[in-house]
Amino acid sequence: MSEAPFKHVYLVDGSGFIFRAFHALPPMSNPDGVPVNAVFGFITMLMKLLTESDADRLAVIFDAGRATFRNEIYPDYKAHRPDPPEELIPQFSLIRDAVRAFNVSCVEMPGFEADDLIATYARQAAEMGAKVTIVSSDKDLMQLVGGRVGMFDPMKNRQIGPAEVFEKFSVSPDKVVDVQALAGDPTDNVPGVPGIGVKTAAQLINEYGDLDTLLARAGEIKQPKRRETLQSNAEAARISRQLVRLRNDVPVPEPLENFTVREPDRDVLLGFIDQQGFRSIRARLTNGQPAPAAGKPLSAPDSRISGAVVMPEATPGPVPAPVATDYELVVEIAALDRWIAAGRKAGIVAVDTETNSLDPLRCDLVGVSLALAPGRACYIPVLHNGGAAQGSLDLGGPEPGADGPKPLPKADIVKRLKLLLEDPAVLKVGHNIKFDLQVLGSCGLAVAPIDDTMLLSYVLESGAHGHGMDELSALYLGHKTITYGEVCGTGKAQITFDRVPLDKALAYAAEDADITLRLHGVLKPRLVAEHLVTVYETLERPLVPVLAAMERAGIKVDKAELQSMSVEFGRRMSDFERDICLLAGVEFNIGSPKQLGEILFEKLNLPGGKKSAKTGAWGTGADVLEQLAPLHPLPRKVLDWRQLAKLKSTYADALVDQINPATGRVHTSYAMAITSTGRLSSSDPNLQNIPIRTEEGRRIRRAFIAEPGFKLLSADYSQIELRLVAHVAGIQGLIEAFKNGADIHAITASQVFGVPVEGMDQSIRRKAKAINFGIIYGISAFGLAQQLGISNGEAKQYIDAYFARYPEIRHYMDRTKEQVKKQGWVETLFGRKCFVPGINDRNPAMRAFAERAAINAPIQGGAADIIKRAMIRLPDALAAEGLTARMLLQVHDELVFEVPEAEIEATRAVVKRVMEAAASLDVPLLVEVGVAASWAEAH
Template sequence: MTCWPEPMTDPTPQAPHLVLVDGSGFIFRAFHALPPMTNPDGVPVNAVYGFATMLARLLREHAGTHLAVLFDASRLTFRSELYPQYKAHRPEPPEDLRPQFSLIREATQAFGVPGIELPGWEADDLIASYATAIRAAGGTCTIVSSDKDLMQLVGPGVCMLDPIRQTPIGPAEVEVKFGVPPEKVVDVQALMGDPTDNVPGVPGIGPKTASALVNEFGTLEAVLDAAPDMKKSKRRDMLVEHAQAARLSLQLVTLARDVPLPVPLEELVTRDPDLTILAEWLSRMGFRSLLSRMGMTPQPASVHAHRSARATAHASANGLPTPTAQDTATSAPAQAISSAPYDKYETVRTAHDLQKWITAAQEAGLCAVDTETDGLDPLNARLVGFSIATAPGQACYVPLRHAGTLEAHTGEQLEPDTALNLLRPLLEDDTTLKVFHNAKFDLLVLDHAGLAMDHTRAVDDTMLISYSQSAGLHGQGMDELSALHLGHDPISYDSVTGTGRARIPFAQVPVEKATTYAAEDADVTLRLWHVLHPTLRTNQALALYEQIERPLVAVLADMEKAGIAVDRAELARLSADFEARMKDMEAGIFSAAGREFNIASPKQLGEILFDEMALKGGKRGKAGAWSTDSAVLQELADQGHDLPARVLEWRQLSKLKSTYTDALSRQASSAGRVHTSFQMAITTTGRLSSTDPNLQNIPVRTEEGTRIRQAFIAPEGRRLISADYSQIELRLLADVANIPTLREAFHMGQDIHARTASEVFGIPIEDMDPLTRRRAKAINFGIIYGISAFGLGRQLGIPAGEARSYIDTYFARYPGIRDYMERKKEEAQTYGYVLTPFGRRCYVPGIAEKSAARRQYAERQAINAPLQGGAADIIKQAMVRLPRALHEAGLHSARLLLQVHDELLLEADAHEAEAVARTAKNVMEAAATLSIPLVVETGIGQNWAQAH
């Protein structure tokens, strides 16, 4: 759903593309979204700054052939004649905003962009009229605004762009917002009214009812016509009674598309700004960061120059720009991507027909493939069928193992082996790009079915293409992306198989129904590729995707296949031990409580502690229930109370037993190994996550926890090798914030927390006492999390005021870290996302929240994400390089097994273990070049606890 015409380097003449900025709408939004700031004259300029930043960005990244900014001219418009109350009770703009209106008009002049207004008309009407005019002239249009009143204009050739979040608003987004397509938005608005503008609407009808009615009857007029015949209800009476108000509302919300254009289209041609004028104005406003970001002073490299230099160095350092099939793949006509139907699919039942599809794919050089299985675990699932799409709207489904039922005759099906043998050359063909959505799953399924993964070539993954540029902005599921980018809701899996008890295995879904679902998934995947792959370049995410995310798929697939061995007998012994100890503790807990209860129930425990025993120090959660988490219980235990201390101990055992010892035994394969699944597109920072089971949260911090780690073992004659980065996030911080003394400490291999303690508290490092070091360590961790006095105080068990003074001292000593934090907050506010040092975008959606608590939460995310995400980028790079390095070192017995954020766990024959540890250390330490060395510590053992 990108709004922008394809690459600007394209030499072919383009149809005109008009960018219309809703200046008036932007002013208010920016004013409320941005923190207060003033220019050197003391005039408030936060909205002006936001506006200038947005214009600069627009000119740099999204310039159409034509550009204009539209403003409201006055309060009185044709609407106030129609209905005097329209917008009559709008409060005066805030005092800090008033002086900014004229400055924003100045900004348009400084940037050399036409600013247009016309008395009697709102900016929205001008936008509607210009959009109509450019369409009539054969061009397209992007409206830079997030105003819902403009959404009625979205349609072919017209889309919107949220100026703050930088996200496109197309038909899909409009439909999410209003529940109807753009052309019916006015009908919905007329029914629901708008209290802020005094649009009356029909009382009692809100967004849900309005869209339901319009969807049912088609238009407002049809709804009003049908109203008298509806079944008797309050709603019917309201509709009948307020029909005239609704018709008036429709006139008020409908934008005029035929306003005379004050400036003709041809005068809106985009021009480069006069840099002298612009620089002068920016300096006068005090926008120094913007000035340097636009490269207009000889200041050190700007944020963006820095970023792209890194990304480029990064890509070339890897050295493998392997030509892939997509360079040769032909692009589908843009029109077909959105307009081809989603319901004309073929069921393939013969070898001849399948070969026809495979040949078509190879001729196109591009196809999408999707597998259907009888389960979600790709290591055990059986292949039930697969689908192939060769062009938008052209897709087939190949059923292999559908079972006939009384209701559904399956018809002829290809023999699975026959079909797979026909498919094999396509997968192994490195000149035909195969697009999957979540390729790791399908590749593992096909591998399990007999098409070995390591022979598969030229694969793209739309889930990762999207994640590489929109982590944190939205989910990466196919259905969600389809709605978002294609404006199409695919058939849901649930509607095909049913849900709950009625759910049937996919193999029992009738073949015709399976075809509509499965072929559509391949079709959607291919269309998503057409829409999303080009945006990798414009979003500067191509290197990240090609060098890191895509090659990681095969590495993780191998790790999942390998699994890790567990000692089931030991797990069983631990379960029995934990159970016995819990049983022993129960009598004591009940006697301390005065009665029997369910110890695992926080509700019952809270009532006993705080109602029945009336202990002090209880806190209620937001639902009003007593909190009984370990911090609360520990506090009570420290006061000498017996029951909370006993419950704490019981809880630890219960957790370990249910979540680990029992569960892991169940999850182990017959070969005694457990196979996790790594999720590549879940986290907002770029980290992996692990599920079914989660092997990234195996206990380690307590003695009982260590016993569980001991149950993860190397088989006879083999060893586990652990390699973990030391202080990687702090090193990244010292690097990006450029803190000379911290960099020196890392270069010297000093104890970083002791060094911090020494500098902050002024104690010689050799005299460091453990308590002071502990405080410095807590501050260092706090910094990475976006420190708050409350959080640090709680962590250290000291009052927030005291924590505040530690933080102040810390910042006084390391002002560069405060600067880093401010930069990241500003980056998030300006763009809606922050970048890791390697160019990964992490979206921070709450950054413009009105609620201070939620906004501050987003600010802490903005501070943390580049560090956590930067560390994730580094270890991923190491994982991509490690298999080849091990191979080249002749260490053929080594296998990567697990990644735990800053640790890699490998398994190898005992005699190769030392060499594997050295290779892992070398590759991991060389995965990124910072101003600070990366240090990796390794260990070797028969079990994970020993190796760690």
């Protein structure tokens, strides 16, 4: 092997970069009106790669065209792939221009795919002794991994080696081609062997060694169907192998030596950037120097991509330069006092807690970290004396409890932290600070005032990306944080944080506070520029302590009732299992989708079955069973069995285990930054998904009870989403009906179907109700037909009649779709931006789904904003009246309170008044209030 004149070659899958960038970013165009969102995203990813890689040779490899030598082998190869979206086509040449503007080698070759060129260059470089990194997430390139060749997935920031290939294919990289030849690939129209997916293919290749041996010995396979399929499709498998195997002997147009990493020509690069109107990229390239006056800016907000994440950017600017860190372990009183004094003087401090559990009400405080300036942070250990766990991985460093430094007494730490964390003149910044408020609250610390970087990110970019600190650090700061697994281990070897050596605990915990403070400096100023101050300051930040109090309060459950329920559900499940097996004529595992599919579509021969192209198994989802239910009694019984099984495991059994022994109550946790519309989500336990329309679901709610001497009060917004539709779309007929307190579904039926309200047939009202609610979610004629049991034609007539009577809602829908396609997001009444990924997806089904989401988001998001406004106002309103009711739960449009029996009527009046005044609309808000000993009876 000759010695290469270079050490590390990076080969970038250009097509992968292009499509990731295009589908990740909202539409934008340059001053000439040419679409450039893919160009912008591609450049940003290329800049990140050039900055972070250690490559001394780098090239971007593109596909020259669709026709390649593989079409001569199999004319239908990739025949079904759709053409690129129209708005992407003009960007292909601009992206190649961009690569050249960065002075990066750009290679393509007619007749061959980019993957073949990558395979050839990878082989050449490895044979010369160089390390090779293929920058792509394409599974087809995984066959090249091994030896000196590896892959890097830039979207997941993940190295791919032989272990990762095995994880995906269950075979070593040298056998990936054989697995793909058997499994085929419907995307590329590679035929493969029907009925054999990747899992089965891997099992066969591992058993027989390779494809040729398998095909030669196919007659030995015991399963008749599999044996016959392999024998009759042997030639298809061999052809498929030719299609998926990459050529590594392509007469490439440029030698590796030409791929030297070079500095770009500044004038050429900036000239190209300015032509496209990429202000933020110029700022990053020139340390913030403005571009010369010329042309118009982008027609959509400039954006930045880092890794897999995309986000709009209102104030262009470079990624901050790396920050030198100075982290201190605080184990002496004098040092702690010094940090407390410095924090009070600074007026702002980032704070983060470390614990030995994720349950804030049951965990111990292990340590607290503080940050006062970028790079300047400390860690104050509280509980680091457990020693290393037996059998755990060696994390290095001195063990806590050994001869190293010892934590200060907890009482001394809490006493001094109180001076800082309860100081009203000091802003405390956290990331998901609700958790820290709970933990510190258990120590007697009432932390205020607060800011939350997770919520800042959520308000600015909602559904555009995740809002975890690690992700935001990579996104905004270009910094990869230390992961929890790196300090605590993973799997069975994982230890709790109190057993982490102090030097490693310092690096991890202080970094958390440091990154939080730095993110605050990046995100908080954007609120003003992007007109989102009101959303953050009136809807999100003040809700944090309200939710923390609700989580701490919890709700009482009747343990005996739950246990009785579990026994009954189990008995009824056994009855269903017996009936189902009798109907099937054979005993089988009802919980196995594979076995159920075989019963339905092979034994009972029910129509309409579809097999998964990936697994070869019959589909047996709820939608499939619902369609089969009118044809045979077995599918309906399976649906009933599944519902009982879910209620038993998720609630009747799980809730008993989730009762806090110290309080006798269950304490759900509310996630504030999950949904794209602002709705809260509940977990551990999830109390928002308990069915309310079934008797079993209502029985689960009966197990939620009030303490002796109290009642549960349920306050529920009536038809709030319909009211918002009427207001937002300006539907005068519905607005008048709501103002008059009329039966909205009867009015709709009267106006759409031309029947009088008096003496109306309830079936007509039911149809109107289905349309009223269905329209909000973009229901199709097919969906309405399924729901009402009518023909598609009749359903379409109903929907057409609805739009004819209420043309305002059609105008609203069209207006919303047009808006979201231009800017990538829609807005609620209160200014919340709801981002809608996939609105420009080339897949029509995905695009239609995104359009429906865009239409619904301002409605669902508006309802979420209204109930948040009410939740924020209610604690003070109740306290002002001297009432002691506690707000316990928020479930969609409903709030649940625990109220002393003597205060019920006064509390009812205050809750109803505050909730109905939470928003001023063209229609009145109506809140229905119920009071009882259990949740089910109160609702």
